[in-house]
Amino acid sequence: MSLRIVVCVKYVPDATGDRHFAEDLTVDRDDVDGLLSELDEYAVEQALQISEEADDAEITVLTVGPEDAKDALRKALSMGADKAVHVEDDDLHGTDVVGTSLVLAKAIEKTGYDLVVCGMASTDGTMGVLPALLAERLGVPQVTLLSEVSVEDGTVKGRRDGDTASELLEASLPAVVSVTDQSGEARYPSFKGIMAAKKKPVTSWDLEDLEIDADVVGLEGAWTAVDGATERPARTAGTIVKDEGEGGKQLAAFLAERKFI
Amino acid sequence: MAEVLVYVDHVDGAVRKPTLELLTLARRIGEPVAVHLGPGADAAAPVLAEHGAVKVLTADAPEFADYLVVPKVDALQAAYKAVSPAAVLVPSSAEGKEIAARLALRIGSGIITDAVDLEAGDEGPVATQSVFAAAFTTKSRVSNGTPVITVKPNSAAVEAAPAAGTVEPLSVTFSDQATGTKITSRTPRESTGRPELTEAAIVVSGGRGVGGAENFPIVEALADSLGAAVGASRAAVDAGWYPHTNQVGQTGKSVSPQLYIATGISGAIQHRAGMQTSKTIVAINKDAEAPIFDLVDYGVVGDLFEVVPQLTEEIKTRKG
Numbered sequence A: 001m002s003l004r005i006v007v008c009v010k011y012v013p014d015a016t017g018d019r020h021f022a023e024d025l026t027v028d029r030d031d032v033d034g035l036l037s038e039l040d041e042y043a044v045e046q047a048l049q050i051s052e053e054a055d056d057a058e059i060t061v062l063t064v065g066p067e068d069a070k071d072a073l074r075k076a077l078s079m080g081a082d083k084a085v086h087v088e089d090d091d092l093h094g095t096d097v098v099g100t101s102l103v104l105a106k107a108i109e110k111t112g113y114d115l116v117v118c119g120m121a122s123t124d125g126t127m128g129v130l131p132a133l134l135a136e137r138l139g140v141p142q143v144t145l146l147s148e149v150s151v152e153d154g155t156v157k158g159r160r161d162g163d164t165a166s167e168l169l170e171a172s173l174p175a176v177v178s179v180t181d182q183s184g185e186a187r188y189p190s191f192k193g194i195m196a197a198k199k200k201p202v203t204s205w206d207l208e209d210l211e212i213d214a215d216v217v218g219l220e221g222a223w224t225a226v227d228g229a230t231e232r233p234a235r236t237a238g239t240i241v242k243d244e245g246e247g248g249k250q251l252a253a254f255l256a257e258r259k260f261i
Numbered sequence B: 001m002a003e004v005l006v007y008v009d010h011v012d013g014a015v016r017k018p019t020l021e022l023l024t025l026a027r028r029i030g031e032p033v034a035v036h037l038g039p040g041a042d043a044a045a046p047v048l049a050e051h052g053a054v055k056v057l058t059a060d061a062p063e064f065a066d067y068l069v070v071p072k073v074d075a076l077q078a079a080y081k082a083v084s085p086a087a088v089l090v091p092s093s094a095e096g097k098e099i100a101a102r103l104a105l106r107i108g109s110g111i112i113t114d115a116v117d118l119e120a121g122d123e124g125p126v127a128t129q130s131v132f133a134a135a136f137t138t139k140s141r142v143s144n145g146t147p148v149i150t151v152k153p154n155s156a157a158v159e160a161a162p163a164a165g166t167v168e169p170l171s172v173t174f175s176d177q178a179t180g181t182k183i184t185s186r187t188p189r190e191s192t193g194r195p196e197l198t199e200a201a202i203v204v205s206g207g208r209g210v211g212g213a214e215n216f217p218i219v220e221a222l223a224d225s226l227g228a229a230v231g232a233s234r235a236a237v238d239a240g241w242y243p244h245t246n247q248v249g250q251t252g253k254s255v256s257p258q259l260y261i262a263t264g265i266s267g268a269i270q271h272r273a274g275m276q277t278s279k280t281i282v283a284i285n286k287d288a289e290a291p292i293f294d295l296v297d298y299g300v301v302g303d304l305f306e307v308v309p310q311l312t313e314e315i316k317t318r319k320g
């Protein structure tokens, strides 16, 4: 039987651009350039490698996001994923992580899956909790923050490098996995891949398709509220000296003045 | 007064500093009740009491060490049921965030991660977060259920505030999911003898400019002269010059020390994301145009192989 892999990818504002908030204090996704979160490229890469090892596998990339999020799906398809699902609905605007996990879980169940692969964190929200929430909702093992992952005979194995120890993990499928940027460089789409991606199917679902009530998602349905956002004041310009033989000593004098020595 | 659950991060009963900081923050909202899972409760309890825990709930079972995350969620949920707290605070480690998120979902609560400050508010605790690589500061709160909030290290001062710290066993029934992900082996990290990166008051980091693993001792010597932790940019980590556990930035550790010294680091946005909230920032870089200089309180444009050893010597001399 074919191994059904669903990769969750997020479309995020470009981190090297000027990111800001919209009036309603949600992340502004309209006036900024967006792209496939770089950390989710690692998820796509590992899914591709797992599928190459498997006899028969199919990779669906899944995103919840605005119209432009299709760009993220195209990129993942051009890397080699087989098909895509885009969940898009005006009522999703402002959904928090708990709501997003509900929508993703419903879409994953509707797609059918043996393995869900996520990135370690989104580059805009940077929470890193969605994979755990998905596992909780789907009622399957979470095998998260892996720097190495493999699937064999219905078992997923991986290495998790934590703060105090490095652990080897094991769980049976179905399972939710997330991979870190230590898992291996993501491939660049080839020209052939980019051309092929244009013909791959992209299915669009809205909340109704997933049988989700509009009032449990969006800003209204969010279980957290942002009351204010202020731009961090620019740091006051510091002293910059050119080393002319005494740079280390000058720096030591500064550190002493600030009582670090 | 309302009780606040504080999840204890510890290594065999040695309580890690971020948990003591959480006790300080918890006291602003209510009375801290600490939850200690795994071995070492006897050693931990007096320390937790000393820092304000009115009660210490303890549970130990092989499941905590043998399976990933879920057994701890089950236990924290049991504590939640036993206490009906006003809020649940968890240290913002990778594991802490996952535990907190699953608990929040189970108890129908919103979750805030990576708070850098916490105050009591009319509608519940108000969390300060630093977002978009620390370009913005936000104030948020949980609007549904009991607030579950994870807090970054170095967000509050550790304060002694002796309280009863009554130890009570917590009874935990593990869920079906508890044994889903088996931990088949664990290799503890070797101690370097230096302070923990996220907890250190001073961090000295090296980047691509350090030029090779063989040169990192120059960075380490500076760190040791200041009693500092050693950090590294992703470029240095990817090149294999320094372990990934020491990486500072978006996909590494986020640090907020009193003093951050960047040597041979350009200051890319992903690096800044992990160190921009440091109180005092110092950089040594031979390129006067490097973006790191936009952040610094003091910068030296020069060759790190000249400046850093001289600095280390001068610090040693001054310290006598």
Ligand SMILES: Cc1cc2nc3c(=O)[nH]c(=O)nc-3n(C[C@H](O)[C@H](O)[C@H](O)COP(=O)(O)OP(=O)(O)OC[C@H]3O[C@@H](n4cnc5c(N)ncnc54)[C@H](O)[C@@H]3O)c2cc1C
Pocket (backbone or CB within 6 Å): A038, A039, A181, B206, B207, B208, B209, B210, B232, B233, B234, B235, B236, B247, B248, B249, B250, B251, B252, B253, B263, B264, B265, B266, B267, B268, B269, B270, B271, B274, B284, B285, B286, B287, B290, B302, B303, B304, B305
């Ligand atoms: C999704 C994603 C996540 C990332 N996460 C992280 C992260 O967590 N942490 C992180 O650090 N990066 C991260 N990066 C990478 C980041 O974009 C940069 O590539 C990286 O920070 C560069 O490291 P560097 O400053 O050491 O190297 P460079 O940018 O190459 O800078 C080296 C600097 O050293 C200086 N130099 C060279 N020789 C000397 C000398 N002899 N004396 C003094 N100065 C010298 C040079 O002038 C230069 O400014 C991430 C990138 C992506 C896409």
Ligand SMILES: Nc1ncnc2c1ncn2[C@@H]1O[C@H](COP(=O)(O)O)[C@@H](O)[C@H]1O
Pocket (backbone or CB within 6 Å): A008, A009, A010, A011, A037, A039, A040, A043, A062, A063, A064, A065, A097, A100, A104, A117, A118, A119, A120, A121, A122, A123, A125, A126, A127, A128, A129, A130, A131
């Ligand atoms: N809107 C989304 N659509 C699809 N996948 C997502 C979305 N948000 C988060 N994810 C996945 O969850 C991971 C962690 O996200 P987060 O918890 O938001 O940091 C990401 O790397 C993605 O794999």
